Structures are given as structure tokens and as C-alpha cells.
Amino acid sequence: MIELEGLTKRYGEKVAVDRLTCTVRPGIVTGFLGPNGAGKSTTMRMILGLDHPTAGDVRIDGMHYDQLKDPLTYIGALLEAKGVHPGRSAYNHLLWLAQSNGVPDRRVREVLETVGLTAVARKKAKGFSMGMGQRLGIAAALLGDPQILMFDEPVNGLDPEGIHWIRTLMKSLAEQGRTVFVSSHLMSEMALTADHLVVIGQGRLLADTSMAQFIERNSRSYVRVRTPQREALLDALHRAGVTVVDGADGTLEVDGTPAEKIGELAARDGVVLHELSPQQASLEEAFMQLTAESVEYHAHPGTGAPLPSQQQWGESWRKG
Structure with a gap:
């Protein structure tokens, strides 16, 4: 278990x-989300003792990282x-x-x-592809057979088979009762992997909840209906309020109103339905809704000068 209590870091x-406070519990995969610059990497570095908190505390199974004997265990x-000597073999x-x-x-x-x-x-290691290097980093994390695993962007460089493998591995580790804490920008992958979410923005806690509750609280759910009548x-729906x-x-x-109720109202009036489908926002949509005010860097499409075409670039280069 990882416990953060009022954790603060200033530069x-x-x-x-x-003042980040949360608990990463065993037996589930906990996703760690936030926009760029939200403080995710800094938080992970403080958990491992690589950065020292300005205030607050972080404990691993009740101890600080520097109190752990043989910390990889x-x-x-x-x-x-990439933190591998290039001249050393895997x-x-x-x-x-x-x-x-x-x-x-x-x-x-x-x-x-x-x-x-x-x-x-x-x-x-210098001859390894990005995906091979990622697998070597995961091997190092697993080496001590620890009860707590922490992964920052674990699918970087992996092909589809590798992504499926690491997703299955993380779920398996959690099912064994281990604590699994994973940060990723790939919302579609996080939606398939995480059971619980810790979301931060500008260094502050925005959400600490289950995946299902997070999506429900930060998105709109509705039923889409298509009919030739x-x-x-x-008329049938308005009469029912x-x-x-x-x-x-x-x-x-x-x-x-649930889809079942809509179907019953339509059937009562003999209305033909071509579509009756419950709709719920994706994790990505819910995440963007919650963190909209916490994004540090905003891109604005359609502003600024257009990029030069290949021909214009070539002419510019030839003119010196």
C-alpha cells in the first residue's frame, strides 16, 4: 500500500x-491521471525517494523509501x-x-x-528498440517479486501484442493481491486496465474514485432514439413527462429515463423504433470534462500562420 498525506513539492x-492526500490500495489497478505538468512524475519520484517533499509525507507499507532494506523486494x-547502461547486456x-x-x-x-x-x-541494451527497452524496464520492476508495482507510461513503444500483454500482466498482479499504480496518457488503454482512478490537476487532487463512478460523475449519460415516426x-414521451x-x-x-421505459412507451403507442441505445461518455471525455480548468498548455487549431507547403519550403531553402 502507498499512502500520501499532504504531499507537497515546490520548485x-x-x-x-x-497537499496531495490519497491511498493506493492492494488488489486493484489504480490509474494515475492528469494533464501534462499536473505533477504525476514528481509524485512518483517522491514515492521512490528520488525527490524530497517540501511538506507532507509518503509511505510504502508504513515506511519511507529510504527505510526499506532491499527496496526492490x-x-x-x-x-x-532508458535508465540502462548502453554497453551492458539485459x-x-x-x-x-x-x-x-x-x-x-x-x-x-x-x-x-x-x-x-x-x-x-x-x-x-544500446541495440534495443524502444519496445525492448520498455520490456527490460518492466523486468527490473518485477525482479524483486515486490508487493507494490508502479509503472509510468508502461505501453510506450510496445506493439499491439505487447500492449495486451502488459495490460494482462498488471491485472494479474492486482488479482494476486499486489498494489499496482500506473500512469498513462492513453485513456482507451487506462479504461481497459484500471479499476480505480486518482486524478490530479495543477498538483491538486481532483478525484479519487472507481472508474465507473468517475465516468458517471463527469459525463452525461442518455439514450439515443431513432424512429421514422x-x-x-x-407525443408519447411528452405525455409521460x-x-x-x-x-x-x-x-x-x-x-x-432508462431505455426499457422508452421502449415500453413507444410500444404502447405502436411507434416503430430503429434505434434505442444507451450512451455513456468515454473515460477520455470524462477526463477532459473534469480537467478542463487544469490544463497548462492549450493548443488552438486554426490560429497562427499556416505551415509552408513542401514546394514553398524548398524554394525558401534554395534562396538561402
Whole structure:
């Protein structure tokens, strides 16, 4: 379990993390979300003792990171997959981590097999692709067989098979009763992986709730209806006190009434329905709704000078 209590980090006048309090619990995958610059990486670095809090406290199973004997056996983390000596092989990189943390040498082969790098175990890291480097970083996190795992952007560089693999791995680790804390900008992937969400903006806690509750609280749910008997359906719904608004492409959108009820009202009046589908916002839409006021960098399409065409660029280059 990871416990944050009033965690704060300032860099001069800049407040990167602002009195952040939450608990990352075992047995579930907890997603860590926030816009760029929200303080996610700084928070993860403070958990691992790489940055020291200006105020507040963070504990790993009740202890500070620097109090852990053989810390890789308590918490494994992937923060920067490129943090490997380029001249060292995958096997030797993991071996020195194992020997420095009291981890049996046999674990090196076990985790290399888990992440699919057995065939390149003796190759130097400088020849690894981004995806291979990511797998090596995950292997290092798993090395000490810890009860707490922390991953920052774990799917970077992975192909579709690799993304499916890491998603399945994280769920499996949580099912074993471990604490899994994962940060990612890929909302579609987080929606498939996380059970619980911790969302921050400008360093402050915005949400600490289940995935289902987060989407429900920060988005609009409605039922989309399509019918060739539009006026008849409107009459039936209005008589029942149901609120209806116009949707796209001639559809109707009904708030606050379940699809079953709408179908019953239509059937009672003999109205033919071509579509009756409950609609709920995606995690991405809910996230953008909640964090709209916390985004540090806004892009505005259609403003500024247009980019030069390839021909214009070439002519400009030739003119010196």
C-alpha cells in the first residue's frame, strides 16, 4: 500500500504537487491521471525517494523509501526505461540489480522469460528498440517479486501484442493481491486496465474514485432514439413527462429515463423504433470534462500562420 498525506513539492515559486492526500490500495489497478505538468512524475519520484517533499509525507507499507532494506523486494517501478547502461547486456543489467538488493540470481532468468527477452538476454541494451527497452524496464520492476508495482507510461513503444500483454500482466498482479499504480496518457488503454482512478490537476487532487463512478460523475449519460415516426414518439414521451432533445442526424436524445421505459412507451403507442441505445461518455471525455480548468498548455487549431507547403519550403531553402 502507498499512502500520501499532504504531499507537497515546490520548485521556487512553482508548486508542482499541492497537499496531495490519497491511498493506493492492494488488489486493484489504480490509474494515475492528469494533464501534462499536473505533477504525476514528481509524485512518483517522491514515492521512490528520488525527490524530497517540501511538506507532507509518503509511505510504502508504513515506511519511507529510504527505510526499506532491499527496496526492490518491496516496490518495483518503471519510471524511465532508458535508465540502462548502453554497453551492458539485459542479463547483466538485471543481475547487478538483483545482487545489490539481495534478490536470488535465478530471478533474472525468470523475469527475462516473463517479459519475453530471453532470446536477447546477452545482447547490449544500446541495440534495443524502444519496445525492448520498455520490456527490460518492466523486468527490473518485477525482479524483486515486490508487493507494490508502479509503472509510468508502461505501453510506450510496445506493439499491439505487447500492449495486451502488459495490460494482462498488471491485472494479474492486482488479482494476486499486489498494489499496482500506473500512469498513462492513453485513456482507451487506462479504461481497459484500471479499476480505480486518482486524478490530479495543477498538483491538486481532483478525484479519487472507481472508474465507473468517475465516468458517471463527469459525463452525461442518455439514450439515443431513432424512429421514422418522430412526432408520434415525441407525443408519447411528452405525455409521460420525459425530457427529449434533438440529437445528430435526426435522432432524439433522452435524459433521465432508462431505455426499457422508452421502449415500453413507444410500444404502447405502436411507434416503430430503429434505434434505442444507451450512451455513456468515454473515460477520455470524462477526463477532459473534469480537467478542463487544469490544463497548462492549450493548443488552438486554426490560429497562427499556416505551415509552408513542401514546394514553398524548398524554394525558401534554395534562396538561402
